[in-house]
Amino acid sequence: MSLRIAALGLLTQYPGSGYDLLKRFEQSMANVWPATQSQLYGELNKLANAGLIEVSDIGPRGRKEYRVTEAGRAELVRWISNPQDDPPVRRPDVLRVFLLGDVAPQVARDYVTTFAEHATADLKRYEQLRDSVNWQDKDSDFYSRAALEFGIQNAAMELRWAHWLVSAIDERARR
C-alpha cells in the first residue's frame, strides 16, 4: 500500500515520468522508502488504472509523464489520516537482541557492538546529509528535514541504548 503512496506523494510535489521518479526515489526518498525500478513501473500502471494519476504528456522514447488527479490527492489525505491500518514494523536487529540468550556470550556481545557501530555510521551519515543540503523555506523541505531529524534522533537513541547494553552485559559477566 505504501509504495503506492510514496509515488503519489512525489508526483504531487512535481509531475514526472517513471524514470524521473526512479531517480527521485534514489536520491531523496532512499532513506525513507526504497523502491526498485521494477516495482515502481508496475505501481505507476496500477495507480493510473485506479485513476489516482494520469498521463499528462507523452514524450520521446515512449516517455509517459504522469500527474496526480483530484482522486489521487484525496487518496493521499485519506492515507495520511489513517495511520491505524499500517502493517506492524518488523526490525530484524531487535529480533537478534531478543534471541541473544541462545548463543555464546561472546557472539552476543559482538553483535551489540556491531549494532552500535551501525548506529554511529547512520548518525554520521544523517548529520552530513543535514549539513550538506541547502534547505529552502518550503513545506516539502520543512517536512523532509523533520523526517531526517527523526532519523538522527533514532540513530542517537540506538547508540545510547547499545552502549548501555554493552555495559550491562559486561557488568553481568563480572558476577
Next chain:
Amino acid sequence: MSLRIAALGLLTQYPGSGYDLLKRFEQSMANVWPATQSQLYGELNKLANAGLIEVSDIGPRGRKEYRVTEAGRAELVRWISNPQDDPPVRRPDVLRVFLLGDVAPQVARDYVTTFAEHATADLKRYEQLRDSVNWQDKDSDFYSRAALEFGIQNAAMELRWAHWLVSAIDERARR
C-alpha cells in the same frame, strides 16, 4: 528469512509443537516479530526439510514436537553474526511525515499529534509490561528485557521528537 530465525530461536529456548510455538509468538514475541498461524506451520515444515529442526516426538492429534538440530544452532549463530544482509526497515509513519508538505496544514499537524499519542500509548504499554513481568536471572530474560528497553527508549524518543515537531509547526505557522 527472519521468521525462520524467530521460530528457530524460540525452539532453541524450549522444544515444542507448532501450536505451542504459536502461543509463544502471541505472548512473548508479538512485539518483536508477529507471525500468523498459517505462516508458522509452513515455516516449520521448511525448517524441518532443511534439517535445521527435527521432529523429536509425535503426540496425540498428530502433534509434532520439534527440536533444534546442530545445524539449526549453527544457522542461528550465522544469522546473528551477519546483520549486514537485513532488508531495509520501512516505516510508514516516517513516510507520512516526509509527505506532509503535500497536504493541508491542519491535516499535517493533526497527524503529528496522532503520532505523539501513539508513542505515548506504546510507552505506557511497554512500561507496564516491564513492571508486570517477573524477570528471572537467566540469559533469555536478560535479553528480552534488553529488547523491551529498546522499545521503551524508542517510544520515548518518538514522543520527544513529535513534541518538538508540533512546536516547530506552530512556530512556522506564526510567521
Next chain:
DNA sequence: TGGTGCATGTAACCTGTTACATGATTCG
C-alpha cells in the same frame, strides 16, 4: 455427547526482490 481447545494444513492474494529483456535517442 457435545463443546472447547488442540493441532495442522491449503489457497488466493499482495508486496517486494532479482534478473532478464527490449528498444529509442542523444551526443561525441
Next chain:
DNA sequence: CGAATCATGTAACAGGTTACATGCACCA
C-alpha cells in the same frame, strides 16, 4: 556510428496476510 543514457516492461521467486478447511481428544 557507437556508447551511454533514457525509458519501459515481464517473469520467477520469497515472504506475509486472510480466509477456508479439517479432524482428534478431552472433559463436563
